[in-house]
Amino acid sequence: MRNHKRLIAASLSVAFAAALAGCGGGGSGGGSGSALDGVKLTVGSKDFTENILVGEMYVQALQNEGADVTSQTNLGGTSVARDALLNKEIDVYPEYTGTGWTVHLGNEKPSQDPAELFKVTSEQDIKDNDIAWVGQSPFNDTYGFAANGDLAKEEGPFDFDSMAAYLKANPDTTVCMETEFPDRPDGLVLWEKATGYKIPQSQIQILDTGLIYTETSDGKCDFGEVFTTDGRIQALNLELVEDPGVMILYNLSMTWQDAVYQEHAETYKTLADEIFKDLDEEKMAELNALVDVEGQPVEQVAKKYLEDIGLL
Amino acid sequence: MSGGAPGATLDRTEPEAVPEPDASATSSAPPATRRARAIKTAGLWLAPVMIALLALLFFLYYRGLQADGNSTVISALNWGDKLLPQTIRIVYIAFWSTVIVILVAVPLGIVLTRPAVRRISPFILAVANSGQALPAYGLLVIFLGIMGQGRFTVIVALSLYALLPVLRNTMVGLDGVDRSVIEAGRGMGMTKMQALTRIELPLAVPIVIAGVRTALTLNIGMATLAFLIGGGGLGITIQTGLKLNQDPILIVGAWLVALVALSFDWLGAVAERVLKPRGL
Numbered sequence: 108m109r110n111h112k113r114l115i116a117a118s119l120s121v122a123f124a125a126a127l128a129g130c131g132g133g134g135s136g137g138g139s140g141s142a143l144d145g146v147k148l149t150v151g152s153k154d155f156t157e158n159i160l161v162g163e164m165y166v167q168a169l170q171n172e173g174a175d176v177t178s179q180t181n182l183g184g185t186s187v188a189r190d191a192l193l194n195k196e197i198d199v200y201p202e203y204t205g206t207g208w209t210v211h212l213g214n215e216k217p218s219q220d221p222a223e224l225f226k227v228t229s230e231q232d233i234k235d236n237d238i239a240w241v242g243q244s245p246f247n248d249t250y251g252f253a254a255n256g257d258l259a260k261e262e263g264p265f266d267f268d269s270m271a272a273y274l275k276a277n278p279d280t281t282v283c284m285e286t287e288f289p290d291r292p293d294g295l296v297l298w299e300k301a302t303g304y305k306i307p308q309s310q311i312q313i314l315d316t317g318l319i320y321t322e323t324s325d326g327k328c329d330f331g332e333v334f335t336t337d338g339r340i341q342a343l344n345l346e347l348v349e350d351p352g353v354m355i356l357y358n359l360s361m362t363w364q365d366a367v368y369q370e371h372a373e374t375y376k377t378l379a380d381e382i383f384k385d386l387d388e389e390k391m392a393e394l395n396a397l398v399d400v401e402g403q404p405v406e407q408v409a410k411k412y413l414e415d416i417g418l419l
Numbered sequence: 420m421s422g423g424a425p426g427a428t429l430d431r432t433e434p435e436a437v438p439e440p441d442a443s444a445t446s447s448a449p450p451a452t453r454r455a456r457a458i459k460t461a462g463l464w465l466a467p468v469m470i471a472l473l474a475l476l477f478f479l480y481y482r483g484l485q486a487d488g489n490s491t492v493i494s495a496l497n498w499g500d501k502l503l504p505q506t507i508r509i510v511y512i513a514f515w516s517t518v519i520v521i522l523v524a525v526p527l528g529i530v531l532t533r534p535a536v537r538r539i540s541p542f543i544l545a546v547a548n549s550g551q552a553l554p555a556y557g558l559l560v561i562f563l564g565i566m567g568q569g570r571f572t573v574i575v576a577l578s579l580y581a582l583l584p585v586l587r588n589t590m591v592g593l594d595g596v597d598r599s600v601i602e603a604g605r606g607m608g609m610t611k612m613q614a615l616t617r618i619e620l621p622l623a624v625p626i627v628i629a630g631v632r633t634a635l636t637l638n639i640g641m642a643t644l645a646f647l648i649g650g651g652g653l654g655i656t657i658q659t660g661l662k663l664n665q666d667p668i669l670i671v672g673a674w675l676v677a678l679v680a681l682s683f684d685w686l687g688a689v690a691e692r693v694l695k696p697r698g699l
Contacts, residue, residue, distance in 0.1 A: 290494045
């Protein structure tokens with residue numbers, strides 16, 4: 108059964124590679140490497156735009172080095188992707204340090220220093236699970252709040268404390284959030300601890316994730332809980348509330364099965380570093396917006412980015 | 420005169436005993452009826468016992484979670500802040516949307532079975548059908564666009580969603596009344612209105628209530644989607660359990676929904692028993 112699936116996936120990826128080669132004529136002299144000739148890899152990702160996008164970048168970069176890559180991007184939620192990696196169904200997928208430290212490794216109190224968090228997370232994961240953490244994105248895709256744009260213009264830019272003060276002074280204003288955000292250990296509780304204001308139930312409005320952005324943009328929510336690299340923050344009438352370093356850090360890395368990684372560690376590391384180098388919050392949000400707001404296909408956005416940084 | 424018992428005897432003596440497809444309600448044999456009735460009565464008493472048992476098990480499970488659950492579970496399952504208001508909200512939504520459905524669908528069903536407007540009934544049914552043909556989430560989002568977020572939007576959307584079963588059952592129930600019984604009533608000097616209120620409606624009650632119970636159960640299930648457009652309800656807890664991969668949260672949310680649904684279905688059964696004319 109699994110071989111069968113692999114065969115189909117492999118033939119699909121061959122067809123995809125052929126298609127890429129067909130339309131990739133414009134790329135000037137990027138030149139396919141051959142460091143990974145004959146290497147078979149399966150790349151996975153979680154099920155949302157940013158993760159799919161970065162997974163797809165890695166797929167194309169690896170293919171460009173001659174690897175025979177099966178793309179399993181858009182695999183499922185966090186637990187699905189992680190289980191697939193642990194069960195050796197995929198070789199690599201992009202994961203966030205904050206998630207690794209708290210969810211996968213079961214720790215509390217993550218460091219607020221990105222480098223430090225990466226160090227402790229990768230050290231424990233390789234020791235306990237033989238998972239290697241490779242490369243790290245400058246962008247931090249964490250939970251945050253966005254104010255309605257008009258409100259932000261009137262009441263000045265918000266940070267966490269002034270947002271709390273505004274909520275306290277205006278009891279009829281609401282914060283829209285996802286179902287699980289009030290209960291996540293890395294969610295609302297951090298904000299409440301930092302600001303000292305416990306948002307009463309009457310000021311909390313639970314909405315579907317996707318609707319939070321549009322309803323906050325329309326002013327039906329005064330504040331909305333958002334992901335800080337979501338493309339819709341720039342595209343809609345939203346203003347990010349400044350986080351003084353309260354929410355957990357979620358920088359992205361490639362998580363590899365270590366045994367597979369070690370076979371060509373240097374190449375894999377270089378490719379990851381190259382991809383991550385220019386991915387700050389602004390750039391990531393812009394790429395996310397190309398997919399979510401303008402509706403461009405993920406493959407095309409990934410390819411364009413790789414060409415821009417000179418990897419293709 | 421009470422419609423049932425004389426109707427049954429008339430049924431046999433009338434020469435024009437038209438073979439109606441849904442006449443079973445008026446012509447089932449007495450022994451079978453008695454046994455079915457006994458079973459139904461037992462069910463009526465047994466259901467609350469089962470519901471109480473489920474509630475007790477729930478209470479024990481919930482208390483166990485409070486004792487050894489992690490902080491996420493305890494936070495998500497806070498009774499006063501989360502579970503109780505969410506349960507009340509789901510009852511509120513299901514109750515009012517069902518009330519609206521009854522207020523709209525039953526009169527509409529009566530009007531549509533009158534000979535004068537019979538002809539347009541297929542069109543009305545088609546509209547009611549389309550409400551149910553849309554996916555519930557789509558219907559909610561359409562109404563979000565029209566009415567904004569909140570519980571009232573959910574109530575209106577769910578009313579449209581559950582309109583069909585009640586409307587159709589009302590029509591089927593009224594159509595199922597033996598014409599000869601109505602003719603007999605008219606022959607005894609009843610006006611059309613009297614024939615409707617004293618013969619047709621009482622005889623159609625069991626089928627109409629079956630439709631209402633379907634609508635009520637649909638509405639309770641669908642009310643778990645209310646949170647998507649800011650309507651609150653136990654869907655929040657269920658979705659939280661799914662998102663955080665915490666089965667206890669998911670189980671508690673679903674369990675409460677099941678308790679609410681079972682309780683309301685039982686109330687429907689009681690209502691059916693009380694409202695049904697004697698001798699049926």
